[in-house]
Amino acid sequence: MTAPVTDALMGLALEMAQAARDIVLAHYANPPAFEDKADMSPVTAADRAVEVRLRQMIADAFPDHGVYGEEMGADRADAEYVWVLDPIDGTKAFISGKPLFGSLIGLLHEGRPALGVVEMAALGETWAGAQGYAATRNGAPVSPRTCPDLARAWLHSTSPQMHTGLDFDRFERLRHACLHTLYGADCYNYAMLAAGRADLVCESSLAPYDYVAPAALVEAAGGRATDWTGRPLSLESDGRVLASGDPAAHEKALDILGA
Helix, strand or coil: CCCCCCHHHHHHHHHHHHHHHHHHHHHHCCCCCEEECCCCCEEEHHHHHHHHHHHHHHHHHCCCCEEEECCCEEECCCCCEEEEEEEEECHHHHHHCCCCCEEEEEEEECCEEEEEEEEEHHHCEEEEEECCEEEEECCEECCCCCCCCHHHCEEEECCHHHCCCHHHHHHHHHHHHCCEEEECCCCHHHHHHHCCCCCEEEECCCCHHHHHHHHHHHHHHCCEEECCCCCECCCCCCCCEEEECCHHHHHHHHHHHCC
16 A cells, blocks of 8 residues: 655655745744734734745645645645645744744645644744654654653643633643643644653644644654544544643543543
């Protein structure tokens, strides 16, 4: 059986990361203008320029592939291969001059995350991983740490406000079971988990372009990324994501989130 991720696919993903970095840094030097979308989330010219460029690179290299992007929606989302793009994850941080924003380049194969690149332009870091490829930071392999005991675990989440209604109660139960909880950092949380600097990432209210690339990176590193019931992530997932570096910790966290 042919491997779902080839050198050509990985090569394109890394070329796309470099293209995203070049565009983002050109806009980052000065405070960027922005406007609010219908959901009141901000968007800049850099967001749109990155997605336009990445879509063109995909079309040139693999015209039969689908694309699902934050700014321009879905095109052939039922294709065997679907690229899932977030041109700037953490646009508020980007606008504010904080460096913890990233460009997310994910690839679904038959509906499941198969490849992920987290391009942290302001930090000069490219995190990449895929089925059949080691997870790396700037080409050097990374791996998560062992932490089966939740009472010793460091939990990361972008914001407590992202968890609403019953999701907040479930998250709070998990938070109280862990040693420390840190907020902020958006997609960088998943990179830190892949590198053994965090043990769990628990988030909700996400869209596919927020989690496909990070999920593939975490799994390539040897961790797990699922929804809060333990199901694999896909375009149809409900936006609740749990990622972990240790399978025992993952199962314990799922038990708490499902209680």
